[in-house]
Amino acid sequence: MRQSGKRIYLLLGGLALAGHAWLLYYLVWGGPEESSLLACPTRRLTGIPCPACGTTRSAAALSQGQFELALWTNPLGYLALAFMLAIPIWIAYDFFSKSESLKNAYQQAEAKLKRPEFAWPFALLLLANWIWNIFKLL
Amino acid sequence: MDSQKVDMYILTNGKYFESQHIGQVRDRLLALDESKWAMIQTLQLKDPQTALIISIFLGTYGIDRFFIGDTGMGVGKLLTCGGLGIWAIIDWFQIQGATRQKNFEKIQPFLY
Numbered sequence: 001m002r003q004s005g006k007r008i009y010l011l012l013g014g015l016a017l018a019g020h021a022w023l024l025y026y027l028v029w030g031g032p033e034e035s036s037l038l039a040c041p042t043r044r045l046t047g048i049p050c051p052a053c054g055t056t057r058s059a060a061a062l063s064q065g066q067f068e069l070a071l072w073t074n075p076l077g078y079l080a081l082a083f084m085l086a087i088p089i090w091i092a093y094d095f096f097s098k099s100e101s102l103k104n105a106y107q108q109a110e111a112k113l114k115r116p117e118f119a120w121p122f123a124l125l126l127l128a129n130w131i132w133n134i135f136k137l138l
Numbered sequence: 139m140d141s142q143k144v145d146m147y148i149l150t151n152g153k154y155f156e157s158q159h160i161g162q163v164r165d166r167l168l169a170l171d172e173s174k175w176a177m178i179q180t181l182q183l184k185d186p187q188t189a190l191i192i193s194i195f196l197g198t199y200g201i202d203r204f205f206i207g208d209t210g211m212g213v214g215k216l217l218t219c220g221g222l223g224i225w226a227i228i229d230w231f232q233i234q235g236a237t238r239q240k241n242f243e244k245i246q247p248f249l250y
Contacts, residue, residue, distance in 0.1 A: 008210075015214060022222070041223035042198055050198065052219045076217060110210040126216070 005103045009091060012102065016087040019080060023063065026056050049137070051130040055080050074133065139170050147178070154183040156238045163242070166249040178248055183241045186234040193233040197226040202233050206240045 022039075042050040058077020061070040070077045090102045112118050144167040152160055167178070184206050193202035200215030220226030229236075 011211065011214070015218070018221075019218075039222050040219040041226070042219065050219050052217050055217070055219075080217070106210055113209045113213065114207070 005100055008103050008106050009094075012087050012106065013091050016084045019059075019084040022056065023059055023084070026060055027063070049130075049133045051126050051133065052076055053133055054136075059084075072136075075129065139167055139172055139175060141168060143175065144168050151183065153186070154238060154241045156235065156242065159238075159242045163245065163249070170249065174248060178245070181245060181248065183244065184237050186237040189233045189237040190230070193226075193229050197229050197233075198223065202229060203236075206233070206237045207244075208236065208240070 039056065040050055040053050042048065043053055052074075054074030055076045058070040058073040058075070059081045061067075061073060062077055062081050087102075094100060094102050113122065144164060147167065148160060148164050155163055170178070189202050189206055192205050196202065198215070198220030200212035200220070203209070203212035203215055215221060215225055215229070218225070221228075
């Protein structure tokens, strides 16, 4: 189970695919409130939103062109949608050009995130977003 | 290295590795130079049981993955509410194996 190239591609590709499937499900069958609340175990058990709560609603708003609503719901929606759109293209590029640029980028990003000068701002930003989430009562 | 030392090390640290790796670790330790003993002995390994406890309580936030050094997967779990809870539950069963695997990867550079 060494973090070989294949594993990273499976992980990222699967994550992007699951994101698309979930967003599709939400847009087609999901109600505006109930289904999104049920999705997050933290929100369901404690009633307090988790740092990522609202990402689905934000991404859904984005896909319908409501950029401002998306930003106010949860800025992570931008990140999620960008990830979901970029990863399949990146994987296809790597597949056809037979390179491993995505794997290398992932490993570099992971190594960088472990360094305090990147980890702290990342954690603080997420924490701020979480507090904002709780105040917004997502 | 002295076989008694190695066996003592395996006895105390065996729980940190997958069973199929222990033989390999033992063989490499026996072939290792004595000067590396201090480094091997002070190497910080992660406890699979601690990882499991963290996974059960804080798995939805990816803390278990951060703990064992799988930062990328940790961020993935954190930003998806633990994969909508599904990934978090899968990791209850995966995390101990993943921890032992990480420990094995960590000791590798000292063994060769």
